[in-house]
Amino acid sequence: MEKLFLLMVMFATCCAAPRDMSGKVFTFPRESKIDLVKLLTHKQSFNALTTCLRYQTDLSRNHVLMSLATPTKFNAFVLFKPELDNTMRMHALDGVADFKSLAIAPNTWHSMCATWSSATGLAQLWLDGKATIKKFIKTGALTGQPISVLGQEQDTYGGGYDINQSFIGMITEVHMWDTVIPSTEIKRYMAEQYVTPGNVFNWRALEFEITGQVLVEDMRDVK
């Protein structure tokens, strides 16, 4: 029984066939506490992170874009839009920083990248080609099998989803690297040019599992 469970866990966490998601988009069409996409990776230890994604939503309430939890840190790395105008919130290792005075127009496609370094604890957000100031969140390595989710905020490790923080809208071109990638690369991402794909999550070879009603659609059908 234990062996079976282990096998099931392995299947759940490691072996979804990678899919080339070029030209595709995840559509989150409703308010829900079950709809989500889990992104899968073998990596368990991070000294730095960069993640980039593009999204569109018409939400003004609290909502999450991506949440990464470890067994000991439920807000290990999170991109969260609080109800505060023009503010984006980033969590790292359960610490937090708000990036303010951003131009986040509703119902508009945005390109967003977030970086965090465990050595300096510094985080930076990029929105539509512009970098914010850097802010200190927390130092220290991020370790432990991560559960990475698009569309739901995790209040526990892989659970505790809150309908009132769920994402409604579209997300595409998600990448994550285990380094702070050069700003030249981030600018290329923002300009929709070729970037070296993420080595944690790679949109062009994405391992993921959908729960609930999230649709994979062609970008040309939504934009």
Ligand SMILES: *[C@@H]1O[C@H](CO)[C@@H](O)[C@H](O)[C@H]1NC(C)=O
């Ligand atoms: C979500 O928000 C609605 C409206 O504000 C509220 O009635 C409901 O209790 C909230 N649900 C949860 C689970 O917090």
